[in-house]
Each structure stands twice: as structure tokens, then as C-alpha cells.
Amino acid sequence: MKPKLRALLGIKKYRDMCQHEYTRPKNKDLITDVYDGQAWSNFMGECKFPNDRIGLVSCGDGIPAFAAGTHSLKPWMHKNMSLPPGVRNKIKYMLLWMLMQEAIKAKGQRKYFDFAVEYELNELHFKGIDGIKVKIFTISMDTKGREEISGIVLL
8 A cells, every 4th residue: 555655646736635624615514524523523633734744544345256146355445535526436545554364364464554544554653655645544444344344243
């Protein structure tokens, strides 16, 4: 993920798009984007120009790897919420974080997840890339996925 994010941040157009939160039209009486919510401002802090942090939404879910359905994978992706809404979901701006085999038991998935957080996401959060700190705003998962990663069984 770091090499792709570093490459994207090296592109002027992409870096300019990451200023969207600061440059967009605002109306204090309306919630028009994630930035207007209290959770975003509490977690992300004040936005300044130039923007020195980006907020990601992470998601991991199982998918069949082949049409025969013989093997499943779990890609973990990040969407950059600091981009304008019209480009956030474009595949060229999505960040592949890791790819796990679905066959790995929940305890093993948690082990890989924790390792990736400790050795990649923590560095991006505290050190950043090219002056931009990276924060994981939220993780979106189904109930089964949350159980596997958290180790907490939800009833």
C-alpha cells in the first residue's frame, strides 16, 4: 500500500484533490459530506491548507477467487475519504492493503491483521508519507468479518 500511496501523493492532481475538505463549498446548517459530522472532526482534527492528513475507510470481505468456487480470498482495501466524492470509489484511487486466504482460521487472520496494523498502518499514522499522515477513520465489515478480526463473537 505504501508504494502506491507514495506514487499517488507524488501526482499533483491527486495531491490537489486531497485538499477537497478545505476547498469545498460549506454550509454550517447542512451535513453534505463526512467532514461535516462530529465523528470526523473529533477524530481527524482541524483541516488546514495544505492538508497534512488523509482519512481512510477500510473494508475486508471474502470473495470467490475462481469461477469454480474452489478458493476464496479476502482483499483488504482502503478508500481515501479526503478525495472529492466523485472520485473516492474509482479503482485507480483505491489502496489494496493486503490479500488473505479465506481458509486461514480467524485466529490466523487476526495475527496477520495485527501485524499489518503494527508495521504499516502505525507508521503511516505517526510518520506519514511525504508530510501526509494517514488515519483510519473507520473499518466497514459484515458481522462475520468483525468476529474474525476482533475475536469477539457477536450474538
